[in-house]
Amino acid sequence: MVGNYQGGGGPVDRAEQASPDSVSATASCSQGAQSSATTLAEASDQFHPSRRGSTRLSAAAGLLSWLSPRAWCIETEAAQLARLVAPGSVCIDIGAGYGLYSTLFAAAAGPDGRTLAIEANPRLTKRLHRLATVLRAPSLQPIGAAVSSASGVDTQLSVPYRNSMPVFGRAFMLHGAAHHGPNSEFDRDRLIDLTTTTLDELTEEFGVNRIDVIKVDIEGAEYAMLCGAHAVLTRHRPLWMLEIEERHLAKYGHRAADVVDLMASHGYAMYRWRGDQWQRCSHVSPTARNYLFRIP
Template structure:
């Protein structure tokens, strides 16, 4: 008689506990989104992502999007999370271990239009580092000097979405979220092949105050994506609604094939 390999009860139980911990983490973030304690767009991810999908979380920070995405794609999918800042990345890595999300692939790289190394600027306020305002110092427009202590700079590795897909033989990308303080156009330049091949859904932070440091505007970015065949939406009243242009007070914009 052929030998049959049977998964042991302890292993099944551990996998079930892991799925339960991930589901709890994702549900907690969705609850926080309902209270607007975190970004409300998290509530709309289930309209964009399904089991088995491949997602990129660029500027993952502490995992606000990583864990809801990981629950949605499940173990047959993958979430590639990129966070070059050491402290947020360490927290995200610890959380990934705690919830047993082995299908989250965490990287210390920033994302841009080409591979290499770039300075990462870490601003501070009242002596406290503001991780949410960290940005890569590449193609910066001239800026007036700011008051207070000079921001810290660390040199970080940078890659591109196209290079990651080639390296890992990723056949299709379904969803990309990018929140990189104005560097989003450079991330898109580095995903040119993926955008042409897959036309994934894109959730981007688009604000003139951040884009301006690189000499770009919100209208320029949204216009470029419309020319590629994307339609722009925002999360309002519990659903994704068509948006004509970027407006003050709304940070995140979804782009899907028109």
């Protein structure tokens, strides 16, 4: 999440060099919201907020896009993922936080698109509602929900504190977690009661009949979320960007390879942003944590 980013592309392992066709494969989303002639490289050339959207939304997205490769607190991949969102797209931001990706998605998709900003922390969900109002973005729909592998499970969200200040970007769901993992570094935490749902149930509940792009950053619960997204993976087959970090997955008893293998079992190829393009890769590197998945 925003605020603790350590860089989305560092030294490149020679063993990870991209295949020759890695950036020439089509970047179309499952339902044709993006042209099949558009490649990952071409789509990443420039960010164009919809001309028909809110002026405030377009201005905010333009600023965030400009800051993305320049500000340490904004992930480089944010603007690059938004460049793959076509007008009219349906996007889902899981672990929406303060709304960085949601703002970029809503601007790129425009008024004919739809962006669901899913956030488990009620405090941040309220801020997302306020953000949508301020930006005059009716297509941006904040949803308070804790997405996991099963629905109806009563659990808690652990929000860590450092020097009496909440660190929202490191909050995680206790359901399925054996320990606090890297969050043991914090002074204390505040627990918020939650009830889980699945992505499949959530999309059905909110009448989502098409999904083009999904971003997920939920501090290690990504694998569990995918286990509750079978219909999304098999029917909608959207473009995904997942945060994958061993240190966070470990507290749930999973490894980065588990996430990669699950996505591969559904026919997805993996990419990471390297230099100035999305490059295909086969495994998770300690120098990057955001990975793009698409059907070749």
